[in-house]
Amino acid sequence: MADQYRKLHIVVFPWLAFGHMLPALNFSFLIARKGHKISFLSTSRNIDRLPKLPPDLEKFVTFVEFSLPRNQNLPENAEAASDIPDEKVKYLQLAYDGLKEPIEEFLQKTSPDWVFHDYVPYWLPSIASKLEINTAFLSTFNASTLGYLGPASNLNGTEDSGRKKVEDFTVKPEWVPFHTAIYPKYFEVVRNAIAITGSEESVADFYRCACCIESCDIIAVRSCFEFEPEWLKLLEELHQKPIIPIGLIPITDEFATSISNNTNASNWSFIKEWLDKQKKGSVVYISFGSEAKLNQADLTEIALGIEFSGFPFFWVLKMKRGDGDNDKIQLPHFFEDRTKDRGMVYTSWAPQLQILNHESVGGFFTHCGWSSIVEALQFGKPMILFPFAGDQPLNSRMLEEKKLGFPVPRDEFDGSFTMNSVSDSLKLIMTGEEGNIYRDRVREMNRVLFDHGVQDHYVENLLAFLQNYKKIQVGISDQRQNS
Known part of the structure; x- marks a missing residue:
């Protein structure tokens, strides 16, 4: 039982968009409230724009600033997706990819227990694996979105997904066994084409996501069984690895106050x-x-x-x-x-x-x-x-x-x-x-x-899993050696 109460050091590294950074930070606050150490990684200007730490969390949460590598196609001081038009987001991704070496140096120096990463840094799970650090894909997407995307082998092109034309994306995927109408319309697929195919300059979002899903140890999904039980079950079948719902991460009064204090x-x-x-x-x-x-x-x-x-x-x-x-x-x-x-x-x-x-x-x-x-x-x-x-x-x-x-x-x-x-x-x-x-x-x-205690239940369940994960893996390895 000792491992269950072991305090963890968790690195959180979200994509440079406020729809990703804010829920990741709110999630970090919830984990820190349980006495665990969080290193929240982002760029200098984004950290300046994020909510400030409540005084009682300052000893548990550390903002770790990195300088975003310059890209000639980005305006000066553009460090978030909201700072640029859609057509320039690919250059922000390239700049973000430039953080690979400093992130690796940070992980090597600090040796955290876990890294929670977003879908963009497709290079991060392999770095962490080399350093024997556990990784979790922190999905700020819900379970139905991940379910529509399908197996990683389909997303990265190693297997034929059957999606060759625009129309192929506008129907229920063949791997979804239940009735649903959760799929995009023709014009929505066309508008998202670069996410599927990528460009000459940048790797496709689908490929990035596939690498993160395929190489991580667990997938932590911003969802819950009360909302998407059938989709969460499907994800386990598709990916054959632990799928851990972390709750909807609703905004607490404290976090709302932190946002307000750092804005107009x-x-x-x-x-x-x-x-x-x-x-x-x-x-x-x-x-x-x-x-x-x-x-x-x-x-x-x-x-x-x-x-x-x-x-x-x-x-x-x-x-x-x-x-x-x-x-x-x-x-x-x-x-x-x-x-x-x-x-x-x-x-x-x-x-x-x-x-x-x-x-x-x-x-x-x-x-x-x-x-x-x-x-x-x-x-x-x-x-x-x-x-x-x-x-x-x-x-x-x-x-x-x-x-x-x-x-x-x-x-x-x-x-x-x-x-x-x-x-x-x-x-x-x-x-x-x-x-x-x-x-x-x-x-x-x-x-x-939003019944009292629902979100806390998911946080406690996640932490229990993280604290016992290495023990579980060692136990499995010992069993294999003895057999």
Whole structure:
């Protein structure tokens, strides 16, 4: 039993996107609360932008800063995906790959018990293995997304996945034995093509993910049995290695305070004053995350749809992605003048957690990032779905399947939509009789997923596994030698 209480040193190394860094840091705080040592690795500018450590965790969590190698195709100070347009993310990945040697030196010097890594550093598991350090693929994707991606041998091309044309990606994978509609549409596959094929400059996301899955010791999934039992079981069958759900990692009050203290949170009083004036459950909160930026055509249709719906709204609108983004977009002429009595457009950082938790907010118009979905469920808000890229289309299908959100209807092939489809979707979720099932399901799921102790159970289960892992492996090895 002694091993069960052994304190661990765990390295956490997320991808350079806030949708990955923030849940990884929140996860680190939960582990540190149990008395384990965390080394959180990232680049200097990102660490400056992350929440500060609570005083009582300073002896358990250490931020380890690395200088991001320069890449001539990246703007100066671009260290996160939100700092750059989509087409430059591949150069950020190349710069990230340049951290290979300093990361190896750090691991050799510190000899941690475990490294929890994201899907991008496909080179990291082999380094850790050479140094006899255990590795966990820390999946900030949910189980259904990993299940759709399939076996590592299919992702890295060593076996034929049967996916040769765009249409092959738009159906239920052959390895999924149960009924599901969690797969992307034609236009979503086309928009994600570089993740599948890669480019001349950078390795494909599919290949990166495959290497991480294939070479890690365990897969730690940001999910839970209460939400995706069938998908978690499928992952065990696909990968033949331990699949450890770590819970949804909801934002704690402490972590929310840490975020607010490191951002422009002084505006919350102004936002709260506006929300306080609105009727309970009447406001549509609109945010498409830290990275997603609308093109002009989509922005115009969404704005007109919001206006035509007649609902009060609070819209956090990203107008550009970093200093290197020269693609200007603008709201329809006089939109803000016409809606000033019932809506607000906010173009800087806004405290999403506090907004979602406000009683005047009745629905969330979202890009379907997994962190945003967890926050919506945490505060019991039904969702209007408008996915962009990455895992977002799969998340959207999952929410549709579970009746937790309703998608804005779009053309299957080009992704086009109209202001009327936006307006109708908002009406359905906010007040429509057909929306009752979504509002009821979100409240039901909120009670199940965020019951006191659920998240702590998953953390305790993970730690028990990590603490006993080496003993289990040694036991297996001894058995083989004796047989």
